[in-house]
Amino acid sequence: MRRRIEELERAFGDPCDGANPLGMAALAEADRRNELPAAGERALDAADFASEFVPVALGGRLDRADVLARVLRPVFRRDVALGFGYGITSLFAASAVWAAGTEQQRGRTARTLLGGGRLSIVHHSLAHGNAMWRGELVARRTENGYVLNGRKDAVLNAERSAGYVVYARTEPGRGPRSHSVLLLDARERPPAGLRVLPRQLTTGMRGCRFAGLELTDRHLPPDSVVGRPGDGTQLALRTFQLNRALVSSVVLGAGDTALRSAVAAVTAEGAKGPGKRQRQVLAGVFADLLWCDAMATVVLRSLHVLPDSAHLGAAAVKYLVPDLVREDLEELGTVLGASDSLRQSGLSYVHKLLRDLPAAGLGHLGTAACQAVLLPQLPGLARDSWGVAEEPPPSLFRAGPSMPPLEMGRLAVAGGTDFLAASLNGALPRLGGDAGEAGPYREVLVRLTESLIAELQLLRREFGAMPAGDRAVLARPEACALADRYAHVAAAGAVLGFWTRQDGTDPFLADPAWLVLALSRLGGRLGLKLPALPPDCVDRVFGEVVARYRSGRAYDLHAGLLAGSGGVGTGR
């Protein structure tokens, strides 16, 4: 896996090299022209990248969700639009087939992707939908299959996809079984009843090609349906778990590059060096990237290890991470705000990301979709799981060589236990043990953890008094605010679980400084009264920020070698 990542790094080269056809400058230029970088698509073709989205059993390389996220990151480190536009949405489309398709459907879908074809997902309409989610296709059942009608305004890659995975309405009303997943072959000639509308330009991910689809009495054979008729909403809730965790993980690659540009700007020759506030920003953003990575990684592994409960963490991580990265980019803008050319190119990269991230995270629609999964469950979890559930197995935090397979069809969409809340409760006694460090850090760490546990107890009281499943009660600002608090507490559980369960081979990760900073930032977002940071906390984290920049290593839990700044050679 490390080799696959390094090969991609080498193929894409140093992002900061102005002459690199896949560097930040070239990517910004493609973005200006509303195009995906052609050289980037060629590099991914050459790397046979689409096979990352096809399960091993079907001839591809998709085996572990956490590994997939790491392999995707080199692409997202360069260009979020390329990551989405080249292929991740093909996976989002195909995953319904991996979850519930027949042998024949799985084989055909695998062959399409492995042969270089793309798939588009045609979403159904969702509450508070944006352009990508507004409107939907309607399928009427006939004696020999389905007849598809309707119009969808914005479908990614509509013009160049080999097929569409359509979440079509098959029953009136909006209930649990109102939609079905149907496969639509786009290569059939003539394309009877299918019209691709003109391309629509977008504010974010400007290079991605969105276009509308119009269906008029298009006939689909009976074997087009994936799973059973009426399974659409359930399949969406299953497969979105992978999408949510993946998106949360890969956008950290974009955060990495933005942080790297800011570090480059303040440490450049002739720069006056980072001041106290700049060190705080850079160390703080790094601590955020680490806890986000811990949470995303734990959730990705939970898809394998805890398929009954992964849906909760997936909704929580997606609720938090893309927006948080966007805020961190805004914060990095204050460090990049200086007029020499290095800073300007970094700043324009940050501006591009600030346009791309809302499109990648789906904005309020994405949040609301996660809230719709979390809120009906939190009252029940407050009564049955929080403070009661056992801690998750250590393999969630420290991956061994073997992991149960990723079986998307087995993912539950409700119920289970809250393993992140259980990790938060379970971490406290271990902080005093051999995983901790004596002195001011342990004391601050214990106090931070205690206030986060107190927050969970408060949530337990509040949600415990609410009826489960009553949309009128839960669709209120008070409940939404509590769900927001819950997501932060869940994040603390993930990062504490990771820190207390690590094997200690990485001295920086074993050091509590980054954890204290991360928890302190999480606690600050909750408005908690926080203990003061130990005096050298920021500088200990900042030291690692600079060291990783100089040695060309990633700003994540793995610290892998990157192209540029002393990392892997570019081979150009």
Add this chain to the structure above:
Amino acid sequence: MSGYERGGSTLAAPILMEGPAGPWLRVRESVAFFGHAVVYADWNRWLPAVAAGPELRRLLGNRDWERFNALAKPEVRHRFAVSRLLVRHAAGAALEVVPDTLEVAYKPGGRPYLRGCDQLDVSLSHTLDLVVVGLNRRGRIGVDTELAGRRLRYSEVHRQMCTVAERAMLAGLPMPEQEAELLRLWTLKEAYTKALGQGMRMGFTQFGFDADGRGPLTPDGRPASYGEWAFGTYGLDLGDSYLMSVACHDAGLGGEADTSVATMLDEGFFGQVVDLLDRRGPGR
């Protein structure tokens, strides 16, 4: 309003709120139609609504109640309380909820937000008697105010405040106009950096605006965005004259006009989860 308006041809006109009675329907209409709303008030006229007591505590929420009590000067306390009430009433109108059910929280850079309700971004500003609140459902928003008569001397501040292109624009202007233009740029820059949640931590010489309030521009005056930002500056009159600038962002997601909290949990997703939980038996 005093009639002064620069830029902002796509922005909604600011709405005066005489007191807690509104007119709040206009806020909902403005957010639905334009995507955003800007409301302003003379906090002295809201005083009856902010008499300290259990009612105010409920309206402010615990965190802002603590902040309120920590403020020593009566006018500072009252202005603070009115600004938070104005946010709650205005946001409540757009979200179709009771004002005191909202939690106003603060991001690490100080930007206020509505916890759990990210369909609406908010911004706050105040100067002397004036309190202003901006709301936006399409992206970030920042508002900033100054007394219109405040004197900023170009010779003293241009190095810290102006880009090369702005200096070229301002340097040749005659005296009163030069100071007025400088003040306008100052409020635009404040509004933009507040929209980004950073306030004055952002270097003011790193981005600029032109004479029509178009921006953000690079220091040498080229566009630094693709038109996702709109800016406007307004004169507001409350006895004293004020300058108020708005920075309004459109993330381009083309969201629906519906910002109501009651409709935000998708019936299909919610129903599916509840359905499955119900089948698992009692206790839930």
